[in-house]
Amino acid sequence: MSPIIQGILTIFIGVGGCIAYFYGSNLVLDRVIFPARSDDHGRNIRRATMVRPWLFLLPAILALGLYLVYPVIGSFWRSLFNRSGDVFIGLGNYTEMFGEAGFRTALLNNFLWVIFVPAGATFFGLLVAQLTDRLRWGAIAKSLIFMPMAISFVGASLIWKFVYAADPDIGIINAIRDSMGFAPVDPLQIPFWNNFFIMFIMVWMQTGFAMVILSAALRGIPEETIEAAIVDGANPFQVFFRIKVPQIAGTIVVVWTTITFLTLKVFDIVYTMTGGNFDTEILPSYMMDYMFRDDGRATAVAFVIMLIVTPVMIWNIRQARKEL
Amino acid sequence: MDNIAGKKSGLSIVTNLSVLLLVLIWLIPTVGLAVSSFRDRQQISETGWWMSLFPVEQAIRVTPEMGEPTRDGDLYVLSGNVFGEDGSGSVSAFGITSRDPGAAEAGMTYGRLKLEVLDEGGEIDTENFETAWETGGEPQIPETDEDGRAVQGWFIDRALTMESDGTYEWVQDSEPRRAPSLYIVSQQPPDFGLQNYELILSSDNMDQAFINTLTVTIPATVIPILIAAFAAYALAWMDFPGRGWLVAMVVGLLVVPLQLALVPMLTLHNDIGIGQSFLGIWLAHTGFGLPLAIYILRNYMTGLPRDIIESAKVDGATDFQVFTKIVLPLSFPALASFAIFQFLWTWNDLLVAKVFLPSNSSSWVMTVKIADDLLGSRGGDWGILAAAAFVSIAVPLAVFFAMQKYLVRGLLAGSVK
Numbered sequence: 001m002s003p004i005i006q007g008i009l010t011i012f013i014g015v016g017g018c019i020a021y022f023y024g025s026n027l028v029l030d031r032v033i034f035p036a037r038s039d040d041h042g043r044n045i046r047r048a049t050m051v052r053p054w055l056f057l058l059p060a061i062l063a064l065g066l067y068l069v070y071p072v073i074g075s076f077w078r079s080l081f082n083r084s085g086d087v088f089i090g091l092g093n094y095t096e097m098f099g100e101a102g103f104r105t106a107l108l109n110n111f112l113w114v115i116f117v118p119a120g121a122t123f124f125g126l127l128v129a130q131l132t133d134r135l136r137w138g139a140i141a142k143s144l145i146f147m148p149m150a151i152s153f154v155g156a157s158l159i160w161k162f163v164y165a166a167d168p169d170i171g172i173i174n175a176i177r178d179s180m181g182f183a184p185v186d187p188l189q190i191p192f193w194n195n196f197f198i199m200f201i202m203v204w205m206q207t208g209f210a211m212v213i214l215s216a217a218l219r220g221i222p223e224e225t226i227e228a229a230i231v232d233g234a235n236p237f238q239v240f241f242r243i244k245v246p247q248i249a250g251t252i253v254v255v256w257t258t259i260t261f262l263t264l265k266v267f268d269i270v271y272t273m274t275g276g277n278f279d280t281e282i283l284p285s286y287m288m289d290y291m292f293r294d295d296g297r298a299t300a301v302a303f304v305i306m307l308i309v310t311p312v313m314i315w316n317i318r319q320a321r322k323e324l
Numbered sequence: 325m326d327n328i329a330g331k332k333s334g335l336s337i338v339t340n341l342s343v344l345l346l347v348l349i350w351l352i353p354t355v356g357l358a359v360s361s362f363r364d365r366q367q368i369s370e371t372g373w374w375m376s377l378f379p380v381e382q383a384i385r386v387t388p389e390m391g392e393p394t395r396d397g398d399l400y401v402l403s404g405n406v407f408g409e410d411g412s413g414s415v416s417a418f419g420i421t422s423r424d425p426g427a428a429e430a431g432m433t434y435g436r437l438k439l440e441v442l443d444e445g446g447e448i449d450t451e452n453f454e455t456a457w458e459t460g461g462e463p464q465i466p467e468t469d470e471d472g473r474a475v476q477g478w479f480i481d482r483a484l485t486m487e488s489d490g491t492y493e494w495v496q497d498s499e500p501r502r503a504p505s506l507y508i509v510s511q512q513p514p515d516f517g518l519q520n521y522e523l524i525l526s527s528d529n530m531d532q533a534f535i536n537t538l539t540v541t542i543p544a545t546v547i548p549i550l551i552a553a554f555a556a557y558a559l560a561w562m563d564f565p566g567r568g569w570l571v572a573m574v575v576g577l578l579v580v581p582l583q584l585a586l587v588p589m590l591t592l593h594n595d596i597g598i599g600q601s602f603l604g605i606w607l608a609h610t611g612f613g614l615p616l617a618i619y620i621l622r623n624y625m626t627g628l629p630r631d632i633i634e635s636a637k638v639d640g641a642t643d644f645q646v647f648t649k650i651v652l653p654l655s656f657p658a659l660a661s662f663a664i665f666q667f668l669w670t671w672n673d674l675l676v677a678k679v680f681l682p683s684n685s686s687s688w689v690m691t692v693k694i695a696d697d698l699l700g701s702r703g704g705d706w707g708i709l710a711a712a713a714f715v716s717i718a719v720p721l722a723v724f725f726a727m728q729k730y731l732v733r734g735l736l737a738g739s740v741k
Contacts, residue, residue: 004538011543014546015546018551053562056558060614061555064615071585071586071588075584078591124346131342134339135339144347146728150717152671154672158710158713159353159354162353162357163353167369170368212732213735267674271674287583288678291679302587305583309580316576317576319575
């Protein structure tokens with residue numbers, strides 16, 4: 001069967017099935033199990049009201065449980081077994097992994113990513129948000145800086161591969177170097193700094209996200225605080241750093257953490273740019289090297305990523321509980 | 325106040341310039357790729373895309389129309405103009421082989437000579453020797469060949485004389501049967517077109533990958549929205565024990581790295597017979613997209629006016645009716661923002677597609693096609709790569725510019741609390 005027909009069929013079956021499930025289960029609940037017309041109809045309505053939320057939630061809980069909760073346990077369990085999955089080796093995968101230079105490089109690089117990508121994206125985002133705030137063509141500028149967000153990581157990597165190309169007739173960076181009389185270099189092969197060239201792609205993509213949110217936060221600052229500062233003789237820089245930034249600090253933290261999480265998920269950029277060569281590996285791409293080859297090792301890496309995320313996850317849940 | 329106003333205009337020039345600079349830095353890489361995707365592939369390797377509007381000094385092969393050869397002693401002579409009778413152009417260099425298309429400067433003669441040397445047995449042996457010489461003059465013949473054997477004599481095998489206006493004279497020692505191939509280096513006008521796109525879509529199966537991407541994306545966008553909408557309504561407007569915990573769980577699941585799911589879920593899919601298939605990837609994308617969907621939709625639905633919902637309930641509407649008739653239509657903006665997110669995410673995804681779809685060329689989505697196939701097999705072919713990348717990002721870009729408003733709104737709903 002051709003995938004198109006299969007796809008159309010799935011939309012119909014999936015969507016139709018969902019609608020049928022929600023409609024049908026509600027109907028069954030109201031008409032068959034707890035009909036509201038018999039003698040104890042008050043009690044039946046109450047019972048139906050108790051059950052109904054779970055009908056609404058069931059598909060979501062199933063999908064979440066299966067695709068996000070179970071894997072946390074399943075992955076951890078799998079990571080305790082060897083490559084073929086039949087010998088229990090305890091923390092063997094972890095100890096072996098930490099003893100390996102490749103993994104330590106990936107961990108160190110990931111550390112750089114987690115620091116510099118959110119910092120860079122938030123910095124540029126805040127800068128653009130502030131600069132375009134009163135600009136007549138601000139909307140167009142923002143829209144153009146926001147655009148990379150729609151591009152896939154693979155597409156973005158290709159775009160930057162083009163920029164970084166060592167041939168001065170292809171790569172604009174080497175063209176500029178060439179015109180100034182320097183020999184061409186391949187930015188992706190310069191030890192250590194190549195990580196930053198790759199990170200910049202992610203910064204380039206995420207700046208728009210930071211900008212949109214920080215721009216809205218800046219707009220939300222009460223006008224009086226700024227006016228009062230200006231009347232008191234504050235210069236624009238003081239207004240920005242002393243008045244505006246402290247008031248949007250909460251939003252900056254949210255933007256920062258959101259980009260941090262994304263950074264821990266993205267393997268595409270490293271995979272496309274260098275394939276992990278030249279010491280540019282990060283944990284997600286390191287994991288993909290082992291995926292399909294050594295599931296024990298792959299799940300161990302995934303679980304390390306999970307451990308890195310956990311503190312912030314707990315903090316997030318606490319915040320959510322507070323707001324309820 | 326004058327003072328402040330004066331400062332402001334100075335600052336505003338700086339502001340305008342720095343925004344302009346940032347926008348340029350952000351835009352130039354994409355523009356470069358876009359321009360390159362329309363350029364002739366050979367021109368791409370000759371000059372950078374920023375020079376694409378200027379003529380390119382480029383080596384090309386010309387096969388001029390063959391007239392009747394004239395005789396010059398033992399030699400046959402063909403002459404004419406590489407640009408045709410009425411054409412014009414300027415040749416800077418020329419050659420007689422594709423190996424060295426710019427072997428000699430215009431105005432010179434370049435030819436392949438046969439050198440006669442004595443081999444070990446005392447027989448006369450001929451060797452090829454290519455050189456350029458002044459037109460009308462004599463070529464410089466070395467006294468010995470590369471192996472140190474003395475050159476006894478020589479004759480012209482073939483030779484080409486080319487003026488910078490394109491007039492040439494081709495000399496050959498046997499009767500020419502077909503027109504000779506001449507190589508010239510000349511200024512070629514910029515060559516833009518859809519050749520790269522045609523190539524990528526016809527011979528590289530990019531059309532199949534495009535359809536696959538679409539096949540993955542649409543169900544993977546529609547299904548989670550539906551499931552999430554019901555769940556979000558329950559979490560926003562229905563009262564039941566454990567609601568708070570469920571909301572907290574959704575928030576927690578927002579950040580679970582999806583890498584964790586890859587191995588256990590693929591194993592599970594294989595065990596229950598789904599294996600690596602489109603059905604599998606739809607389910608996977610549904611699961612991974614749900615936390616954000618529920619989160620955004622619940623945040624939005626909680627903000628709907630309580631009066632409307634309660635008065636409907638008082639009028640005897642069931643929760644199902646309230647949801648479908650009132651909440652769902654009112655939540656359209658939130659539904660739209662999540663739909664855009666999920667669409668962009670699934671369209672652009674590489675990781676989930678690599679794991680949950682079979683790794684054969686007929687199931688490749690565009691990202692996998694580019695990253696795993698084209699970058700390897702077409703590594704240095706920038707025209708092809710650029711066109712492929714543009715095919716894959718065209719749809720998200722269109723969606724982005726058409727629905728930016730909803731995207732921004734969704735981002736704000738998801739992040740600013």
